[in-house]
Amino acid sequence: MAAPTFRAPKGTRDILPPESGRRRAALDAFAEQAELAGFGEIMSPIFEDLGVFKRLGESTDVVTKEMFDFFDKGDPPQHLALRPELTASVCRGFAEHRPTPPWKVWYEGPQFRYEQPQAGRYRQFHQVGVETLGSDDPQADIDVIALGWNFYASLGLRRISLLLNSLGDPSCRPAYLEALRRYLSDNQASLSAQSRVTLERNPLRVLDSKRREDAEIVAAAPLMVDFLTDETRDHFDAVCAGLDQLGIPYELSPRLVRGLDYYTRTTFEFVAEALSTAQNAVGGGGRYDGLVEDLGGPPTPGIGFALGLDRILLACDAEDVFAPPAPVTKVFVVDVTGGSHALVVCNALRAAGIGADRTYDGRSMKAQMKVADRSGALFAAIIGEDEVASGEVTLRDLRSDTGQHRVTLDDLVSSVGRLLR
RNA sequence: GCAGCCAUAGCUCAGUUGGUUAGAGCGCCUGGUUGUGGACCAGGAGGUCCUUAGUUCAAAUCUAAGUGGCUGUACCA
Known part of the structure; x- marks a missing residue:
C-alpha cells in the first residue's frame, strides 16, 4: 500500500x-x-x-x-x-x-x-x-x-x-478474601509465576487466570458464594x-x-x-x-x-444479523442541462423530508443514471431540455420496470410523496 | 507485557531459482446509443511493491531494524 x-x-x-x-x-x-x-x-x-x-x-x-x-x-x-x-x-x-x-x-x-x-x-x-x-x-x-x-x-x-x-x-468479602489468600498461599508452589505476583496484589483476580498450570488450583479454590x-x-x-x-x-x-x-x-x-x-x-x-x-x-x-x-x-x-440501514436517498435528480435545476429540485424534495441527491460536474446522462442506480434511490427525476421547456420532470422508477412518466415541477414533491407511501 | 504470522492498485490477491516496462478479478472513469442505470463489449486511469539501512552487476523477491495489522497468551468490553 x-x-x-x-x-x-x-x-x-x-x-x-x-x-x-x-x-x-x-x-x-x-x-x-x-x-x-x-x-x-x-x-x-x-x-x-x-x-x-x-x-x-x-x-x-x-x-x-x-x-x-x-x-x-x-x-x-x-x-x-x-x-x-x-x-x-x-x-x-x-x-x-x-x-x-x-x-x-x-x-x-x-x-x-x-x-x-x-x-x-x-x-x-x-x-x-x-x-x-x-x-x-x-x-x-x-x-x-x-x-x-x-x-x-x-x-x-x-x-x-x-x-x-x-x-x-x-x-x-474480607472473610472470603482471607480464606482465598490462605488457600492460594498454601498452594503457591503449584501456581504460575504470574499468578504468584497477582496473588500479592489481588488474590481475587487469580481466579480469572486461564493459564493451564493454574487450572487445577483455581478449580478447587474456595468460592465467594459459600461465604x-x-x-x-x-x-x-x-x-x-x-x-x-x-x-x-x-x-x-x-x-x-x-x-x-x-x-x-x-x-x-x-x-x-x-x-x-x-x-x-x-x-x-x-x-x-x-x-x-x-x-x-x-x-x-x-x-x-x-x-x-x-x-x-x-x-x-x-x-449475520443487523445489516446497515437502507439508503436515505429516495430520489436521485439527473440534470443534463448543467445542474442548476437539480439544485432547486433537490432543495424542494429535502424540504419536504424526502431524501434527494444528485451528481456534480455536469456528467453525461449515462454516468448520472449509473450513480443514481448505485445510490439506492427508488426514483430518478430526469431533467433535460425538453422538460425544462415544458416545466416538467420525468420520473423514472429505478427498482421495477414500470417505466417513466412526466409530472409538472409543481407536482413533483406531492407525486413522489404519494409514490413513496 | 510476551510470542508467532503477515504487509504488492481503492478492495481481494497472484508474482517461478533475485533478471526487461510488476499482473488478475472486482471497483472506478470514458465510450459502444449526441436523452436513460442494472447485463454485455471495448478502451482508460490508478503502484515509493510499508519505511530505512544492508548484501548484489541486479531486490517486490535475500538480511536487519523500525512501523502497522492479525493471531495466541496475559488482561479486558
Missing part, C-alpha cells in the same frame, strides 16, 4: 459509511430501549481528573498501565486522563450534582485504553451503558440486566450467554428469581471476577458464543455500592453495565 503521510493512530480507526450508519442505528436502538426503561442520557466529559479513575482500583491494569494521561497548561498543571470507562464519571457526576435517587442514566461514547490492539480490541473503543444510583433493591439489578439482554435481542443476536455471580460485600452472609445471599437469590420470572436464561459462574475493583455483590457478563474465546465478552457490569462514596459523595449503592459496541457489531457479523 502506498504509505500515506498520516494514518489513524495505532489502535484507532475511521468508521466510514455504510458501517458508520450501522453503528448509528445500533446506538439509536440502545437509546430507545434505555429511554423506554426510564433512563435519561448523561453526556459527561471525555477526560477527567486522573483521581476519578484511580478509584477504579490501584491494582488493576486499567489504572496502572492502560491510561492515556496528560497534564494541562494550568499553573499548577492538572493531571488529567482520557476516560477508560464511564462508570467512574457517572459516579463523579452524581457526587457533584446530587440528583434525587434513584438516578437512572444511560450513556454512549468513545473510551480509551492504552493496550495492544487486535481484532475487537482498540485503544479507542465505543461502549454504551446504564447506571442506576441510589437503590440496592435487587429489582434494580434485574431491570438493568434485562435491559442489556433485550438490547442484544433487539439487534437480532441469538447466541448470547449471561454469566452471573455475586462478589459479596464488605460484610462478607455470602444471609443478606447478600438473599439479594443474589432475589436477582436469580427475578431473571427466572422474566424468562432470561443465565449461567451461575462462581469464578467470574471482573477487571475493576469496585464491584460488589451482583456481577455479570454477556458472552457472544459466535465470537472466538479471547474477545467474546461483549458486555458486563454489576454493583458498585461503595464507589460514589469513594468519589466524595454520600454512601450510595449503584448498579450498571457497559456493552462494547465494537465487539457487538463483530458478533452481529458472525451471526
Whole structure:
C-alpha cells in the first residue's frame, strides 16, 4: 500500500459509511430501549481528573498501565486522563450534582485504553451503558440486566450467554478474601509465576487466570458464594428469581471476577458464543455500592453495565444479523442541462423530508443514471431540455420496470410523496 | 507485557531459482446509443511493491531494524 503521510493512530480507526450508519442505528436502538426503561442520557466529559479513575482500583491494569494521561497548561498543571470507562464519571457526576435517587442514566461514547490492539480490541473503543444510583433493591439489578439482554435481542443476536455471580460485600468479602489468600498461599508452589505476583496484589483476580498450570488450583479454590452472609445471599437469590420470572436464561459462574475493583455483590457478563474465546465478552457490569462514596459523595449503592459496541457489531457479523440501514436517498435528480435545476429540485424534495441527491460536474446522462442506480434511490427525476421547456420532470422508477412518466415541477414533491407511501 | 504470522492498485490477491516496462478479478472513469442505470463489449486511469539501512552487476523477491495489522497468551468490553 502506498504509505500515506498520516494514518489513524495505532489502535484507532475511521468508521466510514455504510458501517458508520450501522453503528448509528445500533446506538439509536440502545437509546430507545434505555429511554423506554426510564433512563435519561448523561453526556459527561471525555477526560477527567486522573483521581476519578484511580478509584477504579490501584491494582488493576486499567489504572496502572492502560491510561492515556496528560497534564494541562494550568499553573499548577492538572493531571488529567482520557476516560477508560464511564462508570467512574457517572459516579463523579452524581457526587457533584446530587440528583434525587434513584438516578437512572444511560450513556454512549468513545473510551480509551492504552493496550495492544487486535481484532475487537482498540485503544479507542465505543461502549454504551446504564447506571442506576441510589437503590440496592435487587429489582434494580434485574431491570438493568434485562435491559442489556433485550438490547442484544433487539439487534437480532441469538447466541448470547449471561454469566452471573455475586462478589459479596464488605460484610462478607474480607472473610472470603482471607480464606482465598490462605488457600492460594498454601498452594503457591503449584501456581504460575504470574499468578504468584497477582496473588500479592489481588488474590481475587487469580481466579480469572486461564493459564493451564493454574487450572487445577483455581478449580478447587474456595468460592465467594459459600461465604455470602444471609443478606447478600438473599439479594443474589432475589436477582436469580427475578431473571427466572422474566424468562432470561443465565449461567451461575462462581469464578467470574471482573477487571475493576469496585464491584460488589451482583456481577455479570454477556458472552457472544459466535465470537472466538479471547474477545467474546461483549458486555458486563454489576454493583458498585461503595464507589460514589469513594468519589466524595454520600454512601450510595449503584448498579450498571457497559456493552462494547465494537465487539457487538463483530458478533452481529458472525451471526449475520443487523445489516446497515437502507439508503436515505429516495430520489436521485439527473440534470443534463448543467445542474442548476437539480439544485432547486433537490432543495424542494429535502424540504419536504424526502431524501434527494444528485451528481456534480455536469456528467453525461449515462454516468448520472449509473450513480443514481448505485445510490439506492427508488426514483430518478430526469431533467433535460425538453422538460425544462415544458416545466416538467420525468420520473423514472429505478427498482421495477414500470417505466417513466412526466409530472409538472409543481407536482413533483406531492407525486413522489404519494409514490413513496 | 510476551510470542508467532503477515504487509504488492481503492478492495481481494497472484508474482517461478533475485533478471526487461510488476499482473488478475472486482471497483472506478470514458465510450459502444449526441436523452436513460442494472447485463454485455471495448478502451482508460490508478503502484515509493510499508519505511530505512544492508548484501548484489541486479531486490517486490535475500538480511536487519523500525512501523502497522492479525493471531495466541496475559488482561479486558
